Amino acid sequence: MIDTAGDGGKKPGEVFLSARGLTREFGTGKSKTVAVNKVDFAVRRGEIISIVGESGSGKTTLAKMVLGLLNPSAGEIIFEGKIRDISTQGKRRLYWQNIQAIFQDPFSTYNIFNKVDEVLMDCIRLQSGRLRGGGNLSREEKFEKMKNACKFVNLKFEELSNKYPFELSGGQMQRLMIARIFMLKPKLLIADEPTSMIDACSRATILDMLLKLRDEVDMTIVFITHDIGLAYYISDTVYIMEHGLIVEQGTADQAILHPKSDYTKRLLGDVPKIYEPWDLNSA
Numbered sequence: 001m002i003d004t005a006g007d008g009g010k011k012p013g014e015v016f017l018s019a020r021g022l023t024r025e026f027g028t029g030k031s032k033t034v035a036v037n038k039v040d041f042a043v044r045r046g047e048i049i050s051i052v053g054e055s056g057s058g059k060t061t062l063a064k065m066v067l068g069l070l071n072p073s074a075g076e077i078i079f080e081g082k083i084r085d086i087s088t089q090g091k092r093r094l095y096w097q098n099i100q101a102i103f104q105d106p107f108s109t110y111n112i113f114n115k116v117d118e119v120l121m122d123c124i125r126l127q128s129g130r131l132r133g134g135g136n137l138s139r140e141e142k143f144e145k146m147k148n149a150c151k152f153v154n155l156k157f158e159e160l161s162n163k164y165p166f167e168l169s170g171g172q173m174q175r176l177m178i179a180r181i182f183m184l185k186p187k188l189l190i191a192d193e194p195t196s197m198i199d200a201c202s203r204a205t206i207l208d209m210l211l212k213l214r215d216e217v218d219m220t221i222v223f224i225t226h227d228i229g230l231a232y233y234i235s236d237t238v239y240i241m242e243h244g245l246i247v248e249q250g251t252a253d254q255a256i257l258h259p260k261s262d263y264t265k266r267l268l269g270d271v272p273k274i275y276e277p278w279d280l281n282s283a
């Protein structure tokens with residue numbers, strides 16, 4: 001774990017979100033897959049946890065259950081001290097005010113016919129829908145908010161505002177998605193393989209922006225990756241997942257520098273440089 005806060009490591013707060021026995025099966029009989037198998041995990045406020053596993057290990061299924069996009073077959077999610085209840089549309093909307101996601105392919109997340117300023121303006125609308133009276137921002141105030149969000153991710157609003165998503169690079173588009181998150185300020189961010197479709201150079205930048213969201217906006221982040229090196233770079237706590245099961249968990253140092261499970265050791269075998277000074281550009 002990297003101490004980016006420079007304050008000797010902020011102590012994460014109380015448990016914010018946790019899961020008990022979280023399970024999801026697909027299919028029945030011979031074709032049954034247990035994609036997520038009795039998973040327990042906990043995230044403290046202001047913490048970054050990583051879920052690491054190879055393709056097919058159940059990471060996205062887990063993320064979708066946390067997001068409330070997929071019902072668990074068994075188990076429960078505890079959010080802010082209470083068992084999460086999203087049984088009605090109203091309750092689900094309330095839950096969704098606290099949580100946002102970024103996915104592997106930033107281009108698939110957004111309406112491709114929306115220009116950059118529309119993407120950001122949507123966030124202002126979403127927010128002002130929530131805050132009573134907050135919808136009365138002047139045109140200048142709205143532009144100021146959008147410029148500020150672009151500045152947070154090192155994009156120049158003036159150069160991009162009139163562009164369509166397909167005119168941006170993958171790295172720029174993912175940064176725009178992070179600018180959105182910066183504006184919406186959810187309490188919890190689920191980032192499902194956010195760097196796996198972009199070039200190595202932008203990858204480090206995206207990770208640093210996630211760290212900045214945690215350090216400057218106090219966001220709690222669940223980072224999902226197949227790349228144990230990225231998990232080591234960004235996380236406080238790491239969970240290693242194999243065939244739906246958590247096979248290893250601990251602080252980034254415990255789980256990655258002193259792994260107990262053979263599966264973790266095998267994942268580490270794919271990253272020979274882990275014990276050497278970290279060079280993200282080659283990750």
Ligand SMILES: Nc1ncnc2c1ncn2[C@@H]1O[C@H](COP(=O)(O)OP(=O)(O)O)[C@@H](O)[C@H]1O
Nearest residue numbers: 026033035053054055056057058059060061062
């Ligand atoms: N909608 C679905 N229907 C059937 N099987 C699914 C579905 N979604 C995921 N699976 C299966 O669940 C397992 C875990 O998939 P997934 O959560 O996407 O893994 P990961 O994100 O780690 O690559 C895989 O075997 C996958 O084929």
Ligand SMILES: [Mg+2]
Nearest residue numbers: 059060061193
């Ligand atoms: Mg996935």
